[in-house]
Amino acid sequence: MNIRVKKLPVLLLVLPLSFLTACTTIGDDASGDAAVEDRTSGAGADGGQNGEGYEGQTGGYSESGMSGQSMSGDPLSDPNSPLSIRTIYFDYDSTMINSEGQSALNAHAEYLSLNPDKQIIIEGHTDERGTREYNLSLGERRGRAVADFLSASGVPGQQMEVRSYGEENPVALDHNESAWQLNRRVELLY
Amino acid sequence: MQQSKLISRTSLFLSLIFYLLLPGQNTHAVLEVEIKGGFQSANPIAIVPFAWSQSGGAPEDIAAIVRADLARSGIFSPLGLNQLPARPKLGESVNFSRWKNTQAEQLVIGSIADVGQGRYEVKFKMFDIFSGQEILGYRYNVTHKNLRRAAHQISDKIYEKLTHTRGAFDTLIAYVVVNNNVDAKKRVYTLAVADSDGYDEQIILKSRKPIMSPAWSPNGKRLAYVSFEKDRSVVYVQELKSGKRKLLAQFKGINSAPRWSPDGQRLAMTLSKDGNSEIYVMYIASGVLQRITNHYSIDTEPAWAPDGRSLIFTSDRSGKPQIYQIPVNQQGRAGNPKRLTYEGNYNSRASFSPDGKFLVLITREQGKFRVANLELATRYLQVLTRSKLDESPSFAPNGKMVLYATELRGRGILEAIAVDGSNSPQRLRVLSGDVREPAWSPYRSQ
Numbered sequence: 001m002n003i004r005v006k007k008l009p010v011l012l013l014v015l016p017l018s019f020l021t022a023c024t025t026i027g028d029d030a031s032g033d034a035a036v037e038d039r040t041s042g043a044g045a046d047g048g049q050n051g052e053g054y055e056g057q058t059g060g061y062s063e064s065g066m067s068g069q070s071m072s073g074d075p076l077s078d079p080n081s082p083l084s085i086r087t088i089y090f091d092y093d094s095t096m097i098n099s100e101g102q103s104a105l106n107a108h109a110e111y112l113s114l115n116p117d118k119q120i121i122i123e124g125h126t127d128e129r130g131t132r133e134y135n136l137s138l139g140e141r142r143g144r145a146v147a148d149f150l151s152a153s154g155v156p157g158q159q160m161e162v163r164s165y166g167e168e169n170p171v172a173l174d175h176n177e178s179a180w181q182l183n184r185r186v187e188l189l190y
Numbered sequence: 191m192q193q194s195k196l197i198s199r200t201s202l203f204l205s206l207i208f209y210l211l212l213p214g215q216n217t218h219a220v221l222e223v224e225i226k227g228g229f230q231s232a233n234p235i236a237i238v239p240f241a242w243s244q245s246g247g248a249p250e251d252i253a254a255i256v257r258a259d260l261a262r263s264g265i266f267s268p269l270g271l272n273q274l275p276a277r278p279k280l281g282e283s284v285n286f287s288r289w290k291n292t293q294a295e296q297l298v299i300g301s302i303a304d305v306g307q308g309r310y311e312v313k314f315k316m317f318d319i320f321s322g323q324e325i326l327g328y329r330y331n332v333t334h335k336n337l338r339r340a341a342h343q344i345s346d347k348i349y350e351k352l353t354h355t356r357g358a359f360d361t362l363i364a365y366v367v368v369n370n371n372v373d374a375k376k377r378v379y380t381l382a383v384a385d386s387d388g389y390d391e392q393i394i395l396k397s398r399k400p401i402m403s404p405a406w407s408p409n410g411k412r413l414a415y416v417s418f419e420k421d422r423s424v425v426y427v428q429e430l431k432s433g434k435r436k437l438l439a440q441f442k443g444i445n446s447a448p449r450w451s452p453d454g455q456r457l458a459m460t461l462s463k464d465g466n467s468e469i470y471v472m473y474i475a476s477g478v479l480q481r482i483t484n485h486y487s488i489d490t491e492p493a494w495a496p497d498g499r500s501l502i503f504t505s506d507r508s509g510k511p512q513i514y515q516i517p518v519n520q521q522g523r524a525g526n527p528k529r530l531t532y533e534g535n536y537n538s539r540a541s542f543s544p545d546g547k548f549l550v551l552i553t554r555e556q557g558k559f560r561v562a563n564l565e566l567a568t569r570y571l572q573v574l575t576r577s578k579l580d581e582s583p584s585f586a587p588n589g590k591m592v593l594y595a596t597e598l599r600g601r602g603i604l605e606a607i608a609v610d611g612s613n614s615p616q617r618l619r620v621l622s623g624d625v626r627e628p629a630w631s632p633y634r635s636q
Contacts, residue, residue, distance in 0.1 A: 129559060131539035131552050131581055132402055132627065133447040133460065134504050134511055136423060137467035137488040140444050144466070163422045164444055168400035173370050175579065175597055 075111070076190060082107035088146060090184045092127070093138075095145040105146065108188060109153030116159065121189040122146050124164040127180035136166030146186045232267035232613065233352065235260060236294035236319075239271070240312070241279045241301040248302055250337040252312060252344065256298070258387060259345035259359040262606060263591065264613030266352075269294050280313055286322045295319055298348065308333055312340050316348060326351045338390055358586040361386045362631040363593060364394070364404040364413055365604060367623045380623075381415060383430065386586075386630070388604065388619030394428060402627060405457075407450050410632045414438070414448035414457055425459055427474065439472065447491050451498050458482070458492035458501055469503050471522060480522030489514075493541040502530065502549065504538040511538045513551060513564075531564065533571045539582065540564070544589040548609070552580055561594050563609055574611050584630045585609070593618075595626045602626045 075081040085104035088097060097105065112118055124143030126135040143162035150160060172179035237257050242248035260266035275288045280301050289297055300314030309331055316326040328347055330340045339360060346357030367380045381395040381404060395401060399418035406413060407427075414427045425445045428435035439445040443462030450457055451471070461470050469482040469492045483489040487507035494501055495515075502515045508529070517525035531537040536554030543550070546566075553562040553571065558578045564571045574592065583594040586606075593606045598617075602624030605615040618625075 128579060130511075130536065130554075131491065131504070131559075133491045134488065134538050136402070136444055136446050137460065137462070137490045140462055140467065141488065162443070165400065165418065166402075168402065168418065169374055171372075171374070173372055173600075175600060 083111055086188045086190075088186045088188075089181065090142055090186070092129075092180070092184065095142050097145060097149055102149070105149050106153060109150045109155050112150065112155045112159050113153075116156070118190060119159055119161070122150075122160055122162045123187045123189060124162065124166075125169060125183055125185050125187070126167045127183045128167045128170065128175065129180065130167075132167055136164050136168075139164035139166045142184075142186050146188075232265055233295060234269060234293035235266050235296045235298065235348075235352075236269045236274060236289065236292060237298040238274060238277050238300070240314070241277075242303070243301075244304050249304075249310065249334055250302070250341065252300060252302055252314075252337065252341045253298070255338060255341035255387070256345045256348070259342060260348065262387070262616040263349065264608035264616070265349070265590075280315060284317060284322070286317070286319055289319045292319075296325070296348075296352070300344070302337075305331065310334065310337060312337070312344075314344055316351065338385060342385060342387070355590060356588050356633070358588040358590065358630075358633070359386055360634055361587060362410070362634070363388070363604070363618075364406065364627075364629045364631065365595075365625055366401050366404065366627040367625050368400075368602075369623045370602075381413070383413075383631075394430065394433075403447055404627060404629045405448050405450055406629055406631045408452055408454045408632055410634055414450065416446050416448065425457070427457075438474065438477075449493050451494050452496060453498055458494060460490040460492065469501060469516075471501075471518065480518075482516060482518060482523045483527065491539045495542055496544055496546045499524075502540050502542070503527075504540070510535040513537050513540045513549065530566070530569075531571070532569070537562075541584055543585050543609070544587060548589075550583045550585060550592050550609070552583065561592060561607065563592070563611070572611055574607050574609070575605075575615060577605075577615075582627050582629070584628065586630050587633045593628045593630045595628055604628050 076083050078084065082104050088101040088104065090096065112120065122143045124139035124141070126139045140162060143164055147160050147162050151157060170183045172182040237253045240248065240252045257268040260268050269292060273292060275292060276285065278284045278299055280299050284297065297317045297319050298314055300312065303311045305311045312330045312332065314328060315324050317323065318325050326347060328344070330343070332340045342360040345359040349355070349357035349359070362383050363386055364381065364383050367382060369378050371377050377398065379397045379399065379401045380393055381401045382391050382393050384391040394413060395417070397417060397419050399421065402416040404413050404415045411431065412427055412429050414425060416423050416425055420440065423444050423446050424437060425439040425448045426435050427438050438457065439459060439461065441461050441463035444467060445459065445461055447460040448457045455473060455475070457472050457474055459470055459472060460467050462468070466486060467488045467490045468484065469489050471480045471482055472478070482501060483503065485505065485507050487505055489503055489505045491504040492501045499519065500515050500517045502513055504511050505514050512529055513531040514527040514529050516523065516527040530549070534553050534555065538552050540549040540551035549564040549566065551562055551564060552559050553573060555573055559580050560573050560577060561575045561580045561583045562571050562573045575596070577596045579597040581595045583592050585592055590609055591606050592609050593604060595602055596605055604618040604625050606618060607613065607615045
């Protein structure tokens with residue numbers, strides 16, 4: 001934790017704005033974009049309240065976009081934080097969370113434990129293969145697998161809500177394996 | 191005998207005014223089309239464009255609608271316009287020797303006339319070409335709006351006369367259309383109802399969030415469906431005529447897969463309020479809920495047996511999705527589930543044929559998801575399609591065709607196929623956007 005906090009301000013200075021916005025296009029729900037807006041609106045309600053070790057600061061960046069900007073205090077809005085990973089991908093017909101997903105979820109578990117006022121929606125999705133209603137249940141099973149992981153890492157159940165969209169909300173519309181890989185996912189919505 | 195049967199049926203299910211032409215005409219030389227598994231040749235039939243003698247063009251090409259209906263059934267192959275040796279009119283004598291040179295076994299001649307006050311008279315007669323005898327004749331008096339429906343009723347009359355099975359052309363289909371924008375926020379989902387050939391679309395619901403699983407009430411007057419407009423799946427029941435709807439199930443977790451009981455009083459559905467997907471039955475008037483399954487696996491996609499005494503459902507309790515059957519009664523669960531499918535490692539979303547002898551379902555074959563027909567007595571599973579991503583199969587109310595969604599060149603489309611696999615899939619009218627989740631209505635009664 002301490003290491004990350006020390007590194008952050010340095011990294012932030014060199015991040016162009018375009019990268020910040022590019023990171024957040026996957027969310028398909030307005031609530032998924034809330035963290036983006038926090039960034040430019042300066043110190044949000046959470047600034048400095050989260051025990052994360054740094055104060056919220058008023059944002060501002062130069063017209064050229066070359067120099068860095070400062071962040072609000074919440075690491076949720078930090079694109080370099082593991083918390084910026086909000087999508088966990090799955091193998092076909094599987095609810096196994098791979099090591100990449102696990103390390104992201106460990107960060108979310110820590111954050112949620114330290115911020116008991118934060119809620120997340122855990123949204124399960126599948127690819128288009130198979131029948132829709134079965135996939136709706138499969139999406140929920142994926143969401144539940146993530147919730148179980150977070151729960152085992154100490155996140156109380158009342159901070160989490162599992163929802164499923166099954167195959168109804170794809171992020172990639174092609175009918176091939178590369179699209180299916182992107183669609184088999186769980187999204188974490190703060 | 192034949193005619194009295196026809197008369198009694200007409201009074202049963204038609205709102206339109208029509209009656210037999212030339213009652214008393216006898217019908218001996220009926221050429222029957224046997225509907226059995228494996229028949230190869232469709233019955234050639236000639237349908238002459240319906241005569242229109244008033245100014246302007248005819249308000250509707252009735253013959254074209256009938257031709258398309260009969261061709262879609264797979265049982266008939268209507269002659270093309272250029273194959274017709276003549277265009278006889280009703281009331282004129284027909285030179286049958288000319289028609290004997292065609293492949294056709296029957297000849298249909300009709301007319302349409304504006305009779306004022308916005309109404310039209312549509313008449314037709316069907317002749318057996320071999321004997322030259324008239325074997326069927328009806329007259330309809332309809333508004334402009336009901337001309338297409340009259341055409342579907344003509345198709346039904348012809349179909350029933352020649353196959354001795356009630357036609358299902360004068361029926362409706364419900365489906366969901368989405369303009370599949372990459373940006374989920376720009377997607378628009380439409381729940382719509384159209385004639386069985388995809389025409390005369392009426393919009394039931396438009397939403398920015400997904401809509402799933404439309405299911406017809408047994409009287410055809412209401413639809414149950416799943417909508418995500420509250421950002422999660424909940425079940426609504428909507429009356430088609432008034433548009434009035436009721437939020438029926440919004441429990442914690444999934445609320446999905448509503449299916450009406452044959453008595454119309456209950457909905458089977460999938461709820462995950464108790465932890466994971468289980469089958470429940472809800473009494474619609476009171477909201478009384480009965481839990482039917484209890485297993486840590488996924489149980490979903492319930493469907494009623496036609497006698498209402500059991501439910502089938504998809505469960506992956508064996509590791510992969512398969513179809514199970516469980517007895518139910520008025521009090522809920524009435525026995526233990528029994529597995530019905532063993533062939534292949536993915537069988538899902540089954541529904542019963544109207545006679546209860548078959549299940550149509552989605553099966554996975556070499557990684558492809560296809561429509562298959564399972565004969566319950568023999569457990570013979572016949573794969574009907576050759577496509578890759580089939581979904582949501584449902585029977586026509588006469589049990590002779592299956593309607594399903596599939597994907598063609600990246601687009602969702604609807605197809606229908608004869609349930610005995612005797613013809614190739616028939617594409618329904620291509621509508622804009624991705625079409626999915628079709629459900630075939632019961633017979634229309636009014």
